[in-house]
Amino acid sequence: MANVIRRQTLAARVSRLAVYSVLILAALFYLLPLAVMLMTSVKPLSEISAGTLLTLPQNPTLAPWTKAWGEACTGMRCDGVGGYFWNSFAIVIPAVLISTTIGALNGYALTKWRFKGSELVFALMLFGCFIPFQVVLLPMAQTLGWLGISSSRAGLVLVHVVFGIAFTTLFFRNFYVGIPNELVSAAKLDGAGFFRIFWRILLPVSTPIIVVSVIWQFTQIWNDFLFGVAFSAHNTQPVTVALNNLVNTSTGVREYNVDMAAAMIAALPTLVVYVLAGKYFVRGLTAGSVKG
């Protein structure tokens, strides 16, 4: 009897060990590229050619980082990715704020002020989440030209707002649908108006969905490359475009450490957001895809 129990616990232990091994191996698979990127970015070039990917840096240096930030060549110019890093912020911040505000008002109007056809309006807008953006690139280029904002940061803000409101509206609509209507009805009977009800009743409970929407839009727009490469000029490029140019500029010796430092710089803002607010990030990713 005791023997049987011991055998069972042994089997249980072995399977437990197997489970943990697989999980840890998987963690290594996901972490290694980041570790290699970080290590490479602080190695001098001589160490890179002498060692391998996993050789620890012997004389860590921040020189590749300063070069990537301020001196490395991205295409024709050699002023690093620093300026483009701020470009990205200059595009992302207004685009996130505007698209989130519009999304919140849309979601509110669609759920608390339903009218004949409001479901149709929602379905109509939702489709914008799914189109491949290749199908809007050429008309967009021409429209931006007509508006006089082609190759400008304002143009990129417009593009990101236009194609972001489908997502933000979806987030807020699905969130506000779950907020009871009783309070809103009572306020309406008291004669409170559209904006007053939004400001006093809906907005105070909206913090979680605002965080989800801001994080989602921030990562989407920060990580965008297609619109950035299609609708920007030398001085208005976002950092993803500058990074790609830096890596593909083929003059002189390939400086892999500078490439990796630039990649880290481009990745840091979204990584920081993910580490600080991972829960909301996941919620944004899974919004509308998991039915409760």
Add this chain to the structure above:
Amino acid sequence: MKNTSTARAGHPAPRASTLSGWQAWLPRLVLAPSVAISLFFVYGFMLWTFILSLTSSRMLPSYDFVGFGQYARLMQNERWWVASTNLMIFGSLFVVICLVIGVLLAMLLDQKIRQEGALRTIYLYPMALSFIVTGVVWKWLLNPSLGIQAMVRSWGFESFRFDWLVDSDMVIYTLVIAAVWQASGFVMALFLAGLRGIDDSIIKAAQLDGASLPRVYWRVVMPCLRPVVFSAVMILAHIAIKSFDLVVALTGGGPGYASDLPATFMYAHAFNRAQIGLGSASAMLMLGGVLAILIPYLYSELRSRRHG
């Protein structure tokens, strides 16, 4: 879409009839700009691209109609076939491998694991990165002269070969590796959320009946996860069709055009090769591909909602 059904079943939103006319129109007024934007920038632009695809436009849009000539040219274009075939290979491997890894990791993580939160964070962080960053990193790892190949050789396996990045027959699989690295953790998160939503008592009952754990998962849990599989396939397929950045950063479409995908084909023709008509036709076919996935999805979604 979590709460739609409860709202339907609950109280309908109050009608605005008690309010003055102006207040009743305000919600519509607030929605109007977004509807206008959507009609113009989404539907209008789709139509516009379709019209361009019927013209002989090259460097600049012209409206000299040639019927479906551009589509016929596309069908005879070898590079387009390479791109489409690549998408089939890349898309199916990407979706299947992500699903397998995602389900496996989610089920293992569901075994009351210590440090589950930390592991989940590690699995999911690549999804926060830009595909450009992912491409740059994997280009470095897969670089034959200094990357993984060189490392394994330095361990004494002199004949080890892993030069897919410069091999036109294998380069498409490097895209699969990098994309799986980026997105599989996300699929894990989807499945984990699905698993946590399943009632524990069903699993306990099956275990009391003497079913082994793998059997419980296969027979009891997996069927409950069917909607998650469906959503995951749909999202992953969508990512695959839109894949552009990853190709640009990792392979540049090369060697030659061996790793082209429709998205890079479209961009190259519309913006670099002065073939606006042909590029528009390829964009329309991409849209067709997305609709082919989307319409069955929406159909089943609406149907299940009506019945459930």
